[in-house]
Amino acid sequence: AVAAAVVRHALRRLPLRVRLAGGETLGLGGPLIEIRDPDAFHARVGTGGLIGFGESYMAGEWEAPDLVGALTVLAAHAAELVPAPLQRLRGLWAPRQPAARRNTADGARDNISHHYDLSNDLFALFLDATLTYSAAVFRGFPAEWSLLAAAQHRKIDRLLDLAAVGEGTRLLEIGTGWGELALRAAARGAHVTSLTLSREQRDLALRRVREAGLGDRVTVELRDYREAHGTYDAIVSVEMIEAVGAEFWPVYFRTLEARLAPGGRAALQAITMPHDRMLAARDTHTWIQKYVFPGGLLPSAEAVEQTVREHTGLAVARRDSFGVHYAETLRLWRERFTDRADEVAALGFDAVFRRLWTFYLAYSEAGFRSGYLDVQQYLLTKENPAP
Template sequence: MSTTRPRPAVPPRAVPVGRATVDAARWPDVAAPPRSSAARTALTAAVLRRSLDRLPLRVRFAGGAPAGKGGPLLDVRDPAAFHGRIGSQGLVGFGESYMAGEWDSPDLVAVLTVLAGHADRLIPGPMQRLRGLWAPRRPDAQRNTPGGSRDNISRHYDLSNELFGLFLDATLSYSSAVFRGFPAHRDLLAAAQQRKIDRLLDLAEVREGSTVLEIGTGWGELAIRAAARGARVTSVTLSREQRDLARERVAAAGLADRVTVELRDYREVRGRYDAVVSVEMIEAVGVEFWPAYFRTLDARLAPGGRVALQAITMPHARMLAARSTFTWISKYIFPGGQIPSTEAIERTVGEHTGLALAHRDAFGPHYAETLRLWRERFTERADEVDALGFDATFRRMWTFYLAYSEAGFRSGYLDVQQYAFTKEAAR
């Protein structure tokens, strides 16, 4: 395995921010928060306090006594910086404030679950209707053109194979598992990931002699399990790190004659396949390119074949509100990403392909448990993350990302689906 990480363009300069020390070269917007006028900061503070007072939270400002209706504690250590960041950058500022140590919680997931569950009540109605005026817009640089997609994917998946190996299970599966029961035990995570993969392969009817296209390789587990059934697999990814390690794993499994892993954009694939499988790839495609993605699935599927798709989803109204907004997740974790709704998926398939929906089921609670196990392992192995060269600000960022995602599923704001689509056999 190799380790690659973004390097500062100039020598690092550590500056104290909140309760943390931040490398100003690597994290400029965390080290130097955007300016916010006193009036705007005061207005933000008033709006936030009014909103938070209605939630099942306890909020403590600058070490004072907690106030609120009860529930998990949101501890705001630097109120001026906290309100200033949110006032100027919205939810991007909320996440950056956590990265800077300006707020924290003894139960981060619980706080974020409350906030996610009441997201439509945090911003007053009049301000929500004016979202287009105050919310940051997605930069054009994050558009998922063929070149843009390579950059966007690389920024996340090429961080380091070793980093992902520290918190994922032995299958290196980076998507929701399917458990037999809750609470899930970490020793059963690998089996639960294999169960998820087998369900997808069953939905796609992958068997001896099948030809399979996988769009979004991950680190090779699905391709390996499909090949073990006797299928021949072509798997494509835009991550060099994933491609290289997936090839190693395929060879170690003795399946190199059945699996080809290519560094290729999904739009560049040619040929027809009995089955097309894509696991949590659509979230990286971008709204603009959803039609092209589903047309590709249709074009690459042979008549009589089946598509199996796993996708994170969100409510349609919230998707519409957020689809052009520049979020903390798109800035720091998944540039160019957008989570669809089930309505968006099914409408796009219906309008742009000849595919027919054959199956859909949701299992959001399983993703919450998957993320809990990842987060706990990441936290326990913080010293090893540090040894790979990822600093304290990165570790707070990644903790926030995993907790934020877990909270989305626990609150019901997010869900995850497995789909099967069919294509009519040639007459």
């Protein structure tokens, strides 16, 4: 009953049209949300908060013809959905992060495996031929599927240019993905050591390296970033800091500093969220952490720069944001995933999983379309020691 009252209070003031079973309508008008089972919906929200909201969608208790549009409205008003008195009591009602999901060396392996070891075939169904699972950089909008691979190469090349990767560069990559950046760096003449915690990704990346004839230039290791050794001219890490966890951000950036040679450059790509929302959410358990990225936490741009400043001697030489490009990237992935739902099912993923992933991709896209989320490319530099 309390959840129903809070939800109704919030929905009445939003630019949405919320239709409950029985015909009652709430909201100021906008994208439609149909709540098919109000009692079950409110029970889940009352029990699990925003986790319950996502679980209710997975269970088919509510639907939205324009899911991204509806979630974009909610993301844009995220800070005001819960009344201020309840916000102040967040520590009492919000679920806490499970201790088992801390990103210790063992915990990080389990967390990464949960998502990235699902199935290489699954990711191949909705990613482009480069198998790149991060924000692309487009030349214009709206983007078309046929241009996605080129946009991913544009993103990769920009990062490699920031890190000044070229002939003979000793490059450390933290977070291999399926190997496209390592391949592209090796084609420039770099010698690449790439680290991953995903066995599935490592196996496919190694196969792609062999097929490209670049085995003498690329090494892919199943290794935690904290276990890296050696000295490198450049480091590139794409959307990996999101899996580090706030308590280990200082360790992550100190590792970059320790592995960089004097005069070295590190190029990072990171998804960010507003600093105040990060502080409010950093200790609570969210739907996306429970079902998609266990142990994950998006930093704020302020948190990145503060951690670098307070825990390392590195300098933030440049930061560029391009969140609208991520929204387009996610739209293309989501549409591709939806179009190939039968093939997803043929891989053994049931209807609840497909709704979960549809919600995840739409939820993420909405975050960028609303401006709640952003994505940054950073250049960090390590100065040569003084004479």
